[in-house]
Amino acid sequence: MPRRTSLRGIDLAQIRTACSTCSLHELCLPAGLDATEMERVDQVVKLRRRTKRGDYLYRAGAELDSLFAVRSGFLKSCVVYEDGREQVTGFHMMGEVVGLDAISQERHTCDTIALEDSELCEIPFARLEELTREIASLQRHFHRIMSREIVRDHGVMLLLGSMRAEERLATFLINLSQRFASRGYSAHEFHLRMTREEIGSYLGLTLETVSRVFSRFQDDGLIEVNNRHIRIQDVARLRGLVGQPPHE
Amino acid sequence: MPRRTSLRGIDLAQIRTACSTCSLHELCLPAGLDATEMERVDQVVKLRRRTKRGDYLYRAGAELDSLFAVRSGFLKSCVVYEDGREQVTGFHMMGEVVGLDAISQERHTCDTIALEDSELCEIPFARLEELTREIASLQRHFHRIMSREIVRDHGVMLLLGSMRAEERLATFLINLSQRFASRGYSAHEFHLRMTREEIGSYLGLTLETVSRVFSRFQDDGLIEVNNRHIRIQDVARLRGLVGQPPHE
DNA sequence: CGCGCTGTTGAAACTTGTCAAAGTTTGTGG
DNA sequence: CCACAAACTTTGACAAGTTTCAACAGCGCG
DSSP states (O other), X not given: OOOOOSOHHHHHHHHHTHHHHOTTHHHHSOTTOOHHHHHXXXXXXXXXXXXXXXXXXXXXXXXXOEEEEEEEEEEEEEEEOTTSOEEEEEEEETTOEEOGGGGTTTBXXXXXXXXXXXXXXXXXXXXXXXXXXXXXXXXXXXXXXXXHHHHHHHHHHHHHHHOOHHHHHHHHHHHHHHHHHTTTSOSSEEEOOSOHHHHHHHHTOOHHHHHHHXXXXXXXXXXXXXXXXXXXXXXXXXXXXXXXXXXX | OOOOOSOHHHHHHHHHXXXXXXXXXXXXXXXXXXXXXXXXXXXXXXXXXXXXXXOEEEOTTOXXXXXXXXEEEEEEEEEEOTTSOEEEEEEEETTOEEOGGGGTTTBOOSEEEEEEEEEEEEEEHHXXXXXXXXXXXXXXXXHHHHHHHHHHHHHHHXXXXXXXXXXXXXXXXXXXXXXXXXXTSOSSEEEOOSOHHHHHHHHTOOHHHHHHHHHHHHHTTSEEEETTEEEESOHHHHHHHTTOOSOO
């Protein structure tokens, strides 16, 4: 981590120009914005927000002020039921936008919590709406982001509704692998930021089952597990697991 | 059903003014549109589309042209996995909008099929985007509709991820009941438009389990089941089921 | 009026959850 | 920097819920 030694003014300037210089802006922003448009986007996206591991980005019930784009780090969202039951609805990494559920009632419907120290760009929603009315490509992009979330959720529903434990975990690992890969990280070796319990909650399994299936995968030579460090040894066979009847 | 005897021109006029006279426009449209704005909406919403039971409204992979608002009838959406497994992702009734998943890739990602003869308003998406850029309240409303779908999906994830069969079915019945009630129909007596298998697919259960739980509910005096006709006899106890550990 | 789709019910099998115990890692305070 | 506590992970044995397989009943459409 480079230490921040710059003067305050310089820091601010650096942060303000975030979007135009941000290396992952193709994930948040549409291609082909001209300089004027990019300038306006930069003005809307507020200062970065830093969260430490365990911090809440927002809680269910809180008023919607801003959406957040993950710049670095890793977070989870979870809905909490009246009786205290908790369901992790998603894990978020760099380039992804969180808070979309809050638009419906102008209140957040889930908690979003940092699983490691993270940096986020805060996007005041009211100003984003204004801007999307004026920049068609930005509007289109925003609609795509919302729709993508719906598609992702349908995928999770398929997983929860009709896959067995092994398939769920295989799907989960493949999905993580792809997301890391598309961000320039290794596709076959990565670090899990979440506990077995959080994985289990997301996949509709208990932590014990998650642990057991990891062990079984390891015994079968599909992956190598060292605590939270995962090394995928046989992607093809892992993929092959998905869509297979109970005992192949 | 009133028979259509009017001339073609008159019919068209009647259909064109659909939105401004539609009895459920508060479900599709924001409150407080002025006459000019309403006029513009009317022009964007194309002719109604009628589908018969079993018809596909669209199929996964088809290009996105329009979103559809359900005017009458009942439909289901389902994602189909490579291996042929099918997951019902939602049931749609009057006042609801379908097709939102397609915005992401400009292609539909699920099949949407009429479970009974239905009427839909076709909303060309490109023109809707234009209009939402010009009418802020319409834009806001559209964002809300997308966000509401995300919230709904998270609810289903909670259901699939952490509820037992009885809770799932109770939740399902309560949800249907509320949706019928908010549309002016009976909250405690209604007709299921879908098979046990479709309910099972939506809830991540087999059709046998759905059937068994219905029978158990009936034995316990919670509901009365006559094939697809449901009569809720004890809403309170049905609600109480949700959030209860295995054997209360 | 009968064939097929849909729904019900039973018994057995299987997957996953629950409970319990022990091992391991991580974080914190002395 | 070490030590201890807390949190996390693994593994086993057993219980429970759900699925699977199978047979039969019923309704509805042609």
